[in-house]
Amino acid sequence: MHAVGKGIRYSKVIRRISINLSAYSSTARPVLAETAMFKKAVNDHPGGTTSKPLQSNLLRANTTVPSKPPPLPQSVGVKRKIEMTNSGTSSLGSLHSTVYFDENDFDDDLDLDIDEPLPYVPPKTTIPKPDPVKYPTIDLTSDKTEPTETVKYPDLPPPSQEHAPPSSSVQLPWSSSPPSHFQAPPKPRTLPWLAKANEPAYDSKRSVVTPKRSKPTDIWNKSASAIKEEQKELRREYKKTQKDSMQETAASHSKPSQNLPTTVLSDEQNAVLEAVVDRSKSIFFTGSAGTGKSVLMREIIKKLRIKYKREPDRIAVTASTGLAACNIGGVTLHSFAGIGLGKEAVPELVKKIKKNQKARNRWLRTKVLVVDEVSMVDGDLFDKLEEIARRIRNNGRPFGGIQLVVTGDFFQLPPVPEGSNREAKFSFAAATWNTTIQHTILLTHVFRQRDPEFAAMLNELRLGKISPATVEAFRKLARPLNFHDELDATELFPTRYEVENANSARMARLSGEMMTFNAVDSGTIQDPQYRDKLLSNCMAPPVINLKKGAQVMLIKNMEDSLVNGSIGRVVAFMDEAKFDWYRTNDSEFQANGDGQMSDDEDSAARARKKLKGMAYQEAGAAPARQWPLVCFVQPDGTERHLLCQPEAWKIELPNGEVQAQRAQVPLILAWALSIHKAQGQTLQRVKVDLNRVFEKGQAYVALSRATSKEGLQVTRFDPQKVMVHPKVTEFYKNLVSINQVLNPKAKKASASKLLDEFDDDFLDSL
Numbered sequence: 001m002h003a004v005g006k007g008i009r010y011s012k013v014i015r016r017i018s019i020n021l022s023a024y025s026s027t028a029r030p031v032l033a034e035t036a037m038f039k040k041a042v043n044d045h046p047g048g049t050t051s052k053p054l055q056s057n058l059l060r061a062n063t064t065v066p067s068k069p070p071p072l073p074q075s076v077g078v079k080r081k082i083e084m085t086n087s088g089t090s091s092l093g094s095l096h097s098t099v100y101f102d103e104n105d106f107d108d109d110l111d112l113d114i115d116e117p118l119p120y121v122p123p124k125t126t127i128p129k130p131d132p133v134k135y136p137t138i139d140l141t142s143d144k145t146e147p148t149e150t151v152k153y154p155d156l157p158p159p160s161q162e163h164a165p166p167s168s169s170v171q172l173p174w175s176s177s178p179p180s181h182f183q184a185p186p187k188p189r190t191l192p193w194l195a196k197a198n199e200p201a202y203d204s205k206r207s208v209v210t211p212k213r214s215k216p217t218d219i220w221n222k223s224a225s226a227i228k229e230e231q232k233e234l235r236r237e238y239k240k241t242q243k244d245s246m247q248e249t250a251a252s253h254s255k256p257s258q259n260l261p262t263t264v265l266s267d268e269q270n271a272v273l274e275a276v277v278d279r280s281k282s283i284f285f286t287g288s289a290g291t292g293k294s295v296l297m298r299e300i301i302k303k304l305r306i307k308y309k310r311e312p313d314r315i316a317v318t319a320s321t322g323l324a325a326c327n328i329g330g331v332t333l334h335s336f337a338g339i340g341l342g343k344e345a346v347p348e349l350v351k352k353i354k355k356n357q358k359a360r361n362r363w364l365r366t367k368v369l370v371v372d373e374v375s376m377v378d379g380d381l382f383d384k385l386e387e388i389a390r391r392i393r394n395n396g397r398p399f400g401g402i403q404l405v406v407t408g409d410f411f412q413l414p415p416v417p418e419g420s421n422r423e424a425k426f427s428f429a430a431a432t433w434n435t436t437i438q439h440t441i442l443l444t445h446v447f448r449q450r451d452p453e454f455a456a457m458l459n460e461l462r463l464g465k466i467s468p469a470t471v472e473a474f475r476k477l478a479r480p481l482n483f484h485d486e487l488d489a490t491e492l493f494p495t496r497y498e499v500e501n502a503n504s505a506r507m508a509r510l511s512g513e514m515m516t517f518n519a520v521d522s523g524t525i526q527d528p529q530y531r532d533k534l535l536s537n538c539m540a541p542p543v544i545n546l547k548k549g550a551q552v553m554l555i556k557n558m559e560d561s562l563v564n565g566s567i568g569r570v571v572a573f574m575d576e577a578k579f580d581w582y583r584t585n586d587s588e589f590q591a592n593g594d595g596q597m598s599d600d601e602d603s604a605a606r607a608r609k610k611l612k613g614m615a616y617q618e619a620g621a622a623p624a625r626q627w628p629l630v631c632f633v634q635p636d637g638t639e640r641h642l643l644c645q646p647e648a649w650k651i652e653l654p655n656g657e658v659q660a661q662r663a664q665v666p667l668i669l670a671w672a673l674s675i676h677k678a679q680g681q682t683l684q685r686v687k688v689d690l691n692r693v694f695e696k697g698q699a700y701v702a703l704s705r706a707t708s709k710e711g712l713q714v715t716r717f718d719p720q721k722v723m724v725h726p727k728v729t730e731f732y733k734n735l736v737s738i739n740q741v742l743n744p745k746a747k748k749a750s751a752s753k754l755l756d757e758f759d760d761d762f763l764d765s766l
């Protein structure tokens, strides 16, 4: 334990606990994108109405109507599904206004904690349990992999209310009313079918609502001014109904898509969720690659947003790097803190923050600070932030009383050292790490690799203790991969330069016309240079050039089987109308022997007729935009077609302010990918040349992206290239498994039982 400064009240003994449960579960719920919803979304989606024109070749392509639709290549005998991207907005909380405070309002730190959030009450929903799926379990302490015997299925997490509107009654700083007066009374609960029954029978979005008249007056007895006033009122009412209907549409788009992947958390994931959300513990949860840290973090953020739904700015979502931040819809830790590069000493940084009203407010309002990919946070930065929090908040408790929810895997990429002569300092080595983090929880179930043998090989790689048998097994993976389809394994490189070279070389081999897609950037930051800098970390590039046949990766979660990391091939460029035609007429086309769509006379005639009709409809209108149609191959070999239209990426402050936003087609080239961009991804086919690897953790990050040995090619495997930092090994060695602390029966304990034993008295007694 370290002394943090005067006035710190240490309420808890520092504990490091790891949980090892053997129960887990999984579910898959494929849901298809709705055409009608999609069309509406395209009308309203900012990307769909991008002000930047696409290249002229794109527009040209739209002006001609082909005599028959272009054939869709397809493998023989595979099942096909055709989808459009759901252009719903990001899954972030909705906007709300910032409230400014006077410094004196926070002289007493109790002011910050007085308005307790509403207790989180999970709904008692039960769903049918999915078929059991087996995942390997890795116990770090034993270095051995045991296949799990029993499978438990926890209940489905409560439905998301992520996009609940913000409170309209934010507490005013000059008011003396207690905080409870500013909270809206709880809404009476109702059953969904009753709510539906009360709804008007007409479609409110389409129907024209007659505005109410203010006063019933005799029409023959009106003055000119009264008529004028009435007209004004009618216009006002009409505008209001228009606005309401627009808002309704926007809300329906910003609702988390029904199609987004849903995962049933395992018991150990649920244990962490409950400790964070219900018990407000400051927690660091870790685990090897593929143990579901990111899945869990997304669920925690969702639940915290429900817990603090009246005050969304109480949760700050951050990550160590711009890319990681962009992936969870947050900002970098630096950006949240308002410290620029953060090189100065704490007193200067505090002065800097105090001068910046917005940054100071963030520090004052935050109750929960989420930090993702903590392995890349520098230890000195962690200490600085801890002290800044105490000083700005005038609160002597660790991190100024802010609850920390931290995740990452220190065996993966380390912090970037500041100077060439200074070694990277991990955040667990920060002086204030142990005083801030109340519990460290180890996730042990590997979901990404279902083959226990492969998971064990990767675990040896992670720990840097590779047995001769494992070296041999990795060397056997040097053979080329052959899947008998048109998708290649994605090659992972340590540098961006190598990635760009590899992708451009492959692109140059394709003969088709190049289509260019420019991103549309926006946001509150007006300085274009600063905005570009922020967006440079975004997974979506400012410009993407594509050709028919290009291998691409989806960089947004669309639904259960079309997720961030899905690999596919561009098979055509088309506008929505043509795509709709394919969707509705899909059954009329049969795949023929060479993988192309058949064009027998009948269907060709039907196609010509349909397209002719479309051409008349479009006559006079601006040519529709064309988007890449991508054929994704799923793990089970089935193909799915997706028309990839722009999606949004946001860099959003806790108060909802969107600092920068990018709308772009959700694709990147995927013949090659940098290890940095691949961090966090799950890939079916991966190729790595280990000789290129130079940084600690890189080999492990690269190889652990693969889901199976069959989908992994490793060339020049050399155990010397698998570098592990000794301090990291030491840190993980000291983690005490909860099984070692509790009796062996605890291994079978349910999440709730575990949490009973996880309470403060128990932990204090350790």
Ligand SMILES: Nc1ncnc2c1ncn2[C@@H]1O[C@H](COP(=O)(O)OP(=O)(O)OP(=O)(O)O)[C@@H](O)[C@H]1O
Binding pocket: 025, 026, 027, 263, 264, 265, 266, 269, 287, 288, 289, 290, 291, 292, 293, 294, 295, 296, 409, 447, 448, 679, 680, 681, 682
């Ligand atoms: N409870 C779960 N049930 C089924 N699958 C899960 C569960 N949790 C995670 N997964 C799946 O396991 C894979 C890895 O999950 P995730 O990316 O969250 O792991 P991670 O620990 O963040 O890995 P990394 O350290 O590489 O970032 C994903 O395909 C995810 O969908």
Ligand SMILES: [Mg+2]
Binding pocket: 293, 294, 295, 680
């Ligand atoms: Mg992750």
